[in-house]
Amino acid sequence: MRAVFGLVLLVGMGLAGFAVYMVNQYMEAQTAQLDRAREVAATAPATIEVHAVSRPLTYGELLTKDDVRIIRYVRDALPAGSFVTEEELFPQGVDVPRVVTLPMLENEVIMANKVSEPGASRGLTALVEPGYRAFPVQGRIASGFGDLRPDDRIDVYWTGRLRDGREVTNLIKSGLQIIAIIGEPGGRTPQNVIVQVTPEEVALLTQAQNSGQLTLALVGTGDVTATGNVTVDNSALTGEQDVVAEPAPVVQERQRCFVIQRSGMTRTEVEIECSE
Template sequence: MRAMFAVVLLVGLGLAGFAVHMAQNYVEKYQAALANERQTRKPEIETVDLYVVKAKVEYGEKLVPENVVKIKWPKNSVPEGTFQSETALFPDQESRPRYVLRPMEPGEPVMAIKVTAPGADAGLTSRIAKGSRAFAIRVDVASGVSGFLRPGDRVDVYWTGSVEIGDSREDRDFTKLIQAGVDLIAIDQTANAEGVQGTIARTVTVAVKPQQVAALAQAQNTGRLSLSLVGAQDDTVAEAIEVDQRSLLGLTREQKVVEAVQEERVCTIRTRRGAEVVQIAIPCSN
C-alpha cells in the first residue's frame, strides 16, 4: 500500500514539474516575442525633450531649475522658441539668471518670449524690440477703451483736431487714423498683464519706431488721441481713415460764388455860369 502511494506521489510530482516547465517555456517565448515586436515596431509619434514649468510662475519671478521639468513633446508640434537643453535655458544661473515676462501655467512650455535674456531684468526695457522706442500716451475713460486695455494688446491710434485750410483761414475739424496695430507694453506703471484689473488708466505706453514717436508726439500736442482695441485674432491692417463733420453727416460743401461788380467811374468838372455852378462830365484819366 505504501509502495503504491509512493508511486502515485512520484508520478504526480513528475507531472506537476513537467507542467511547470511547459508553462515557463510558454511564458518565456511570449515575453521574447513581445520584446522583439516592441523593438522592431517604430513609435507612432516622434517626440523631443523640452522644458515646461512645474508650477505657476508670475511676472517678474526669477526662473530657477527647480521651477522646470523636462518632458516628451510631439516633434511636429513643438512651439517656436522652446528650450530643449538645460545649458540653453540656464547658461549661467548664478551670475546671469532669467526672469519671467509672462505668467505661465503648470505644464506650459518655457519659451524665449516669456522669459528675459540671461542677465536681463524684467523691466520695461526687456519688452521693447530692437529698433523700437517706448512712448506714453495720455488717455481717459473714453479714449482708453474704458479700462479694458492690457499690456500685450494692440491698438489703433486716432487723432482728432482742427487745421486751417487754404487762404480762407477756415478751420476744419476731423478725425484721422495715424497709427495702426501699435503694441501696448505697459498700462500706467504696470507692464504685467495680470496686474491690470480693469482700472481706468491715465497713460498707456506703446512700442513704436522713432519716426512714429515723432508723429505721436506732434499729434498729442496738437489734438486729442483716442485708442481702438484690436482683436487678439485680428491680423488685418486698417486702411487710411479720415472723417470730418460734413462726411459724417453726409453734407456737401457749398460753393460760394462771388460776383465782382465793377462800378463805372464818372469824372466831372465844375464850372460857373453866372450865378449857377454846372458839373460837366469828362473822360477819366485813370
C-alpha cells in the same frame, strides 16, 4: 466502481481541455494587444524633453530654476526658440535668471522671444526689441470695456481741430503692441500704456498727444487685416454738407481813355471816349 472512475476521468479530461482552451484564448488576446501596442508605438510621433514653466508667469517676473519643469513635446512640432537643455536656458548658470517679457501659462513651452537674455534688467529695457522704443500713451477706452494687458495690440485714434475749424477723428496708428501698463488696472479712463514703436512713431505720437485727444481701441487676437486711412468729422454723424460760399460777382471797371494836351510848358490829361 469502474463506471464512477470512468466518469471522473471524462470530467477531468473535459476540465483540462477547457483550461487549455482558456489559456490559449488569453495568450492570443495578450499577443494581439502587444501587436497593437507595437503598431501604435511605431506610428506615434517621436517626442523630446523640453523646458516649460511650472506656473503662470507675467511680464517683468524673474524666471528661475524653480519655475521650470520638463515636459515631453512632439519633436516635429517643437516651436523655434525652445530650450531643450538646462545649459541653453541658463547658459550663465541657474543662479543667473532671465526676465519674462511676455506672459506664459502653466506648462507652456519656454521660448526665446518670451524671455530676456540671462541677467538682463527687470526694467522696460528688457521688453523692447532692438530698433524700437518704449513710449507711454495715454488714451481713453470705453467704460466697462475692461483692462488692457501686455501683448495686446491697439489702434490709436486722434481727435482734434483742423485749421478750418472742423473737428475730426483720424486713425493715426494701427496694431501697436502694448509691452507694459502704467499704474494699477481697474477700468479707469484714461488708461496709460507703454507701446513698442519706431523712432518715427514716437514723434508722431508725441505731436498727437500735444495737439488733441487720443482714444485706444483693442485689436482682436490674430487680426492681421490691413487698416487704411480713416477720417471722420461731424458731417459724417449729422449728414450735413459743407456750405460752399458762392464767389462774389466780378465787377468790371469802365475803361477810361485820356489824351495829353500841351499848353506851353503845361501838360494836361483830357478824358476822351475810348475807341473800340
